Amino acid sequence: MTNSWTDIKNADVVLIMGGNAAEAHPCGFKWVTEAKHHNKARLIVVDPRFTRSASVSDFYCPIRAGTDTAYLLGVINYLITNDKIHREYVANYTDVSMIVKEGFSFDEQEGVFSGFNANNRTYNRDTWDYEIGADGFVVRDTTLEHPRSVYQLLKKHAARYTPEMVERVCGAPKDKFLKVCEMISSTANGEKSMTIMYALGWTQHSYGSQTIRTAGMLQLLLGNIGVPGGGVNALRGHSNVQGLTDIGLLSQSTPGYLGQPRDSEPTLAAHMANRNFRPMMQNSVSFWQNYKKFYVSLLKSMYGASATAENDFGYEWLPKLDKVYDTLQMFELVHQGQVNGFVCQGFNPLLSVPNKGKLIAGLSKLKFLVSIDPLETDTVKFWENHGEANPVDPSKIQTEVFMLPATCFAEDEGSFTNSSRTINWRWKAANGPGEARNDIAIMAELFLRIRELYEKQGGKAADPILKVDWSYANPKLPTADELMREINGKALVDIPDPADATKTLYKAGQQLATFGHLRDDGTTTSGCWIYTGAYTERGNMTARRDNSDPSGRYVYGNWGFAWPANRRILYNRASADPSGKPWSERKSYITWNGKAWGGADVPDYPPPLAPDRNAGPYIMNAEGVARLFARKMMNEGPFPEHYEPFESPVANALHPKMSSNPAARVFGGDRAAFGTSKDFPYVATTYRLTEHFHWWTKTNKLNAITQPEFFVEISPELAKEKNISNGQWVKVSSNRGSVKGKAVITKRIPALKIDGKTVHTVGMPIHYGFIGETKKAIGVNSLTPYVGDANTQTPEYKAFLVNIEPLSGLAVS
Template identity: 25%
Template sequence: MLRKKTNGVARRPQRNTLLTEAASASVDRRAFLRGSGLVIGGLSAIAATGGTVTQATAQTVAPKPVELKKSVCTHCSVGCTVIAEVSDGVWIGQEPGWDSPFNLGAHCAKGASVREHAHGERRLKYPMKKEGGEWKRISWEQAIDEIGDQMLAIREESGPDSVYWLGSAKHSNEQAYLFRKFAAYWGTNNVDHQARICHSTTVAGVANTWGYGAMTNSYNDIHNSKAILIIGGNPAEAHPVSLLHVLRAKEQNNAPLIVCDPRFTRTAAHADEYVRFRPGSDVALVWGILWHIFENGWEDKEFIRTRVWGMDQIREEVARWTPDEVERVTGAPESQLRRVAMQLANNRPGTLIWCMGGTQHTNGNNNTRAYCILQLALGNMGVAGGGTNIFRGHDNVQGATDLGVLADTLPGYYGLSAGAWGHWARVWEEDPEWLKGRFATMKGADGKDKQMMNLTGIPVSRWIDGVLEAKENLEQPDNTRAMVLWGHAPNSQTRMTEMKTAMEKLDLLVVVDPYPTVSAILHDRTDGCYLLPAATQFETRGSVTASNRSLQWREQVVDPLFESKPDHVILAMFSKKFGFDDRIFRNISMDGELEPNVEDLTREFNRGMWTIGYTAQSPERLKLHMENQHTFDRTTLQAVGGPADGDYYGMPWPAWGTPEMNHPGTPNLYDMSKPVAEGGLTFRARFGVERDGQNLLADGVYSAGSEIQDGYPEFTMQMLIDLGWDKDLTAYERRMIEYVAGFIKERPEMGAEVGEQSQTGPYPSDFADAIGGVNWKTDLSGGIQRVAIAHGCAPFGNAKARAVVWTFPDPVPIHREPLYTNRRDLVADYPTYADKLFWRVPTMYESIQKNDFSKDYPIILTSGRLVEYEGGGDETRSNPWLAELQQDMFVEINPRDANNLGVRDGSQVWVEGPEGGKVKVMAMVTERVGEGVAFMPFHFGGHYQGEDLRSKYPDGADPYVLGESANVAQTYGYDSVTQMQETKATLCKIMPA
């Protein structure tokens, strides 16, 4: 808690009114406890205001039994278990999951108060539309009909790409999968979610280094770390329960905790070494540390020789980053970085943790790859206690990313190639030509038809430009005309002044959320806006993926409140309206008329997600793990006895093969000390076998028990044939491979025997290549994976990690100055990129950076999180427990800057960005930030450039706490690979209000 609100912003009277009303009458204690989340804080307030509480009368009826339901917190990605106490359909109490290996009986402030979301005092309660400037209650039938008719009209006039489907990190895995499938059946790749603006640069950078774009180890594995480096992250506030695991290593292993951050955070307060550096100079800082490692010969030479490609080119770049140059660019002194390098070298294995402070930059992909390269140089990969432990943001942002709610891929990171569509058409048992016909085509610059089916969509970070950019500048047939914001906080995005304009220009704006969000009030629309109440994840069931890749199953706690509906039900309603419900659900049973069976959705993505091993985590196995949490070791995450004996908790992906194979999951990626069948793994052979005449495969190293005792490429049917291992395939597996290759037309059923068209000998020449080309990620039987693992091999091959990514704008990560920089002396040495068209939209770099804004906007502006709130904050600011803790939006200003500006602590100030957006907030004068740097949290909304927008919310659905959105003052800037937004290094000016 930063401070208790004591003065006159409008939201305190709103909260006082609610409590005063509760205190003005005699209250039956039992009814009050059941009906309110204000059990402790509320009763205290009532006592203070003189209300009375009557003793409940004696009950003659036996008390209702209390059921315990096990769910998972819906805030951050740690994956804390919540035990809900339910009586007569009412959620009456909660406890943390004492048996959970993740939260170990602990909760943060947000987790401890999640019950409030299922009471829903400030929830969106029924469908609404804006009509004549007023919110009007309507039925679900009317809402779906009116929205659907308008969308179909837009589709007819402008094509399917003119409707944008923005999904959510708050979906369950099943809902996320269905959302991406739904977008495919609608006929667009204009589909995305929050991962784009939080960790897209992580996924791209990490996946292109060693194969998978995810956390390599786990929160629990940090127990084994001998050193901990946190850069661009503040887990003490963003992932509070994770500190249980970090501090255990610090205390039990005497592991030095090193925190590198422009701001002295609550995490930094725990550090043995705190390194303050200039925002936006991460690559320079990491190269400065690596300079000392190389200079002193502290790198792991054998690990580099056998498991890393391209480190020589890294050495050449690092050699340029002398201590003097590093200090000139970052502000970090030589003596401190040498000390950091020595601590990392002397305390191995060490883990490296990062969050959005490292990702949200125009060169964020360079940052994340630099972090990886540091760990490769130290030999800290593929070992317990090592790894890159990337703390994801929302509770299921990892799962929603894996399930493909993205503009550039289908589920499982298959991409958008013809082969990827062919694979998923087979999984869906869909006619690929029908799917193709759902998408538009357009003439490319070369005059040839361009299939939109194979072209990445507009990312969520740029949807504004899809609306506002001139049509001729877009790489799609027409502008975005309808926008669906599903479980998304628009105030978590930059350029909000332009966003307001874009919202007003749309033909149709649809919000699907348990809360109205800033989407309901930012714009000045008088019509064409709909609000659809979504149920929370406590009102449905399904799986969710924690940051460490473990899947957990949520039980349904209560029925959907008010008129809300779960996301998969709403998708089914739209599918029926658009006429493809019979196709999209052909293999999904219905629990009701329009309620897809959740377990069937799990089983369907199990049948297709071979790339990342989302195939063995059946609903039955996931439920078994949740029921037996107490059997899993708190450090290794492996079950010791019990019905899940040998499994790793949640079967962290990849969990190879079919559920019947019983693969235990992979706790630490790339750990060759264990057999693949027992959770071991190599680096993925994803980038070919040779580059510039050099071998890209591992050199003489392999996972325990491997029959191939060297590097090897990814497995195909041809590789099995060449090795003589194809004889290990079952009849069903061989027949399915033949089906995938097109050799047989009829899809085989599980257990089918070899028929006349199936054979074990040489195949006809016209089919040999097709059959031989079926690989570990397209074989629907899982047979290729099963056989490879039976011989001790990783299905995806055994390669070197690559330190150089030749397909990226910067093959070797380099420092580039932010677009808005006050270090004009560095621009010539470290310029940004040339302007370019990618992801369908023109993107500016040098045309912005060439302008000097620093004279008028001299202060660096960065942003981040608070422990009390999550994301855009609509949900948590609507929670009275949390609203009581943090009631003011603020800006942190260094005392020297404050004195020079004439600003006092607690006074109101304007923070203005160079693009004209400004916010009126409270000043917090503190040395948390360095001189010349300001910080704002991004969880607030409901005020806009000094105006209180509370009256624009539907009645009773306004959050308790409102405030300015930090992103109104943030500026343009996007990563050169993923279109990640820049929020950590722009400029501003601060003035007394």
């Protein structure tokens, strides 16, 4: 989230799209209720289903699953065409005036940008950048008239997304779409603000990253980034998924979203050479110029005294990627039989990775499978026959399975990082059952045993294990407190105060107060630079529980610690105009007082940097401003474009020759498994229920009582067409498998007109499997396609093709 949960209360308009906060995030949704009650905010919901969020909205607009990018580009076209943008914000705080390189183009007929190679489905992105002048800075045209200015290129690109095209592609009635545009555009003035709340309904598509970027572009045009009540706010699917990505459990990044080294970067110098953060505008801060300080401090945290300047601080010990090993790539290798063993820690891939049939075939080829979990998961029981729910032959599966029982969150101490980047410390409430150990103890013993084997026997790549600094008080059981201190970072030597060399800023061993004090000479450590400040010499900042709000802006700066730097709204310098005054007193947040920046929050800007320096509020970007033109950052293009899901009931109305994302990775065998609308005419989508939490709570009797079994939601029109009655058993099938459940006939899922064709949607909850207290089910991922987002590889769970047929008798016993 760019903003905080509590800041939603400051919003004048709330757009929920790609999510269903009232059901999937009921605790967080209370801030929407607060905004409606205290701020008279209007709630807009755009969703394929009339959800509980929609039921309390001021306006609901239906949409076909998988067409959100087209819808948002339609809103952008409306704003530009009707001059409903926040002109001063856009002119000063975005790249609209920057000139793009000659040679950049978009082929509207073919649906691809310049540089596309159809043979390998990749782009040469050399033209996706700005023109650089003789002075080394970006060439600009502040009149915005140049045909290659970002503004003109965006205006032309979005012009195709008329209200009529949005209705044709999305199925959103034109009058409803225009009403949404009108409500959204009411915030393009600095007096009002809109917040966007989204979840997996946006991310779980083969173009999900571009949909989210489109939302960011929309908010920039409105002037709604960096302001109270604004932002683009991701509602995370777990209470600690934000922490997971922060600490580097994504395959392509290290802690703090630093780059994972690649084969082409054998040295630290080579790694840095690929990260040119030189300012592109005069006076811009380009804060990523400090990247090496963050990276070296991370290496010192990992390898301690073994990391020296002479050995690149241990950089050579980091693995070097030949490609990204995301979940889909890993299980593709498992399916190919190239993986001997797989460790699942708090992970149930048999139900959470697409194409369950492929998963079972792959897991059956492993030599061993390890599950570290409080529960017996479906994955750890993949080899058991459970009838239709899991029809395997155990005699043909030789995989050895190990179960290491772990404690759950309430049986351990540590931190959670919530959606709004706030790190909150949690205390242990109970001991774990039986022989269960916490995750730290399990991982520590595994590490120590592996290191002992290397010490005794040697082996390939020994140094990355032997050189790790493991200097905890009890090596077999590091404490959560020790780890939090390590993540924060400390000084390794006495560090002088840069403002006064006669003074000492830190003594050796002291905890650092801010990532601004990290150094690239090996004298500081930090396990995750964005968390520096979370555990200082003042103590554990994440354990604070002071709910005072001195500003009256719903900013609770002494509650936990929000990364970075305890900042609750990112890019908050943009809440003031170029001179440092608030856009309006009503939305005053961070302002210039003549000497420094200050206000309700920690300024996201160097405090003494005067407004007349024109450094730009987006200090992480080399341009100093926000990017409407993404340059080379996205795999499928610098502007978003509507691409159909890989399984779609219709051709792409804008460019039928290139219907789906041209840059999305598809493995050889999976392309043949895609279905067509001839055999599978209906759009399917998946979602969560309030009564369940993923595949965890199906093991709990009370949750199972409230929602005991898998079901299938369809419209009355589809039920009539297929002769299905309410409560009747139905079979839903895709080109990969089938599931069975009881039909729930509901007006909540409307039939839509798409390009003159009636398109029906089939909705299914994700939570059911064959282990637990709920009734056995096959697992809805038996249906889903094995393809992901072109940038993040997040699987396409939210839009695929199925058929549905009525059944008689029981389905799964």
